[in-house]
Amino acid sequence: MPELPEVQTVVDGLVATVFGKTITSVQIKNSARIYPSQYRFRKLLIGARFVSFRRRGKNILIDLSNGHTLWVHLKMTGHFYYLPEKDLTGKHDHVVLGLENDSYNLRFNDYRRFGYLKIYPTSEIFSQKGLAQLGPEPLEMSANEFAQIYKTRRRMIKPALLDQSMIVGVGNIYADESLWMARLHPERMTDSISNAKLAELHGHIQTILNKAISNMGTSVDSFAGVNAKPGGYQKYLVAYGREGEPCQRCDKPIRRMKIGSRSAHFCSFCQRAR
């Protein structure tokens, strides 16, 4: 699933390609997961101009010139592609937006079909369920704020990092990578971790997310940017997806375990459970 760096890569790609452009046509397939109705959705988009693109956690918020915001969640396999109009659309292109004076169009493509596009008045967007209860952005908070959030709740650290009401944007990949860097076992209870260690973990999260953003995200599955090109961070992964490969610190094999329904990748030698 796209995490903060992948979603930021998509937002940056949209800014670079369609910022300021006006939507002239909207094709919606019945397979599209949209809100409100097809009729209203089309009516709210046609003639509207893209005025800003924002990321909030793993959500994309596209403000339109008519006082509405298009809220997109990519979920597992959602993509935006900016491609020549003459290139035929595929069966997974659920929404296709034609643009004024542009021989390219913008497609929302999603073969697993968990992703969605919803339109609300901009003034009401942050009161919607799914946006209202989001925690702070890890790149915009202090180490102290981060430590306070995890200190005051007793949870295993790995699922706590994935909980979007605690902090946003971190998913399975970047949680595993950050815990490896901080030498923290994924099952360590949050209230047993010192403030200094939590601050260190926050620093690793920031460093890793920023490096992944500058590498246009991680493509271990289908992730690709708006230009349909994959990201480049996968070559830096040290824990996620490295089961059986030697740990880069101690040479012992990276292990994988289930915590809840999710896999955690870690080194049982340098990330001790205690």
Ligand SMILES: [Zn+2]
């Ligand atoms: Zn190790």
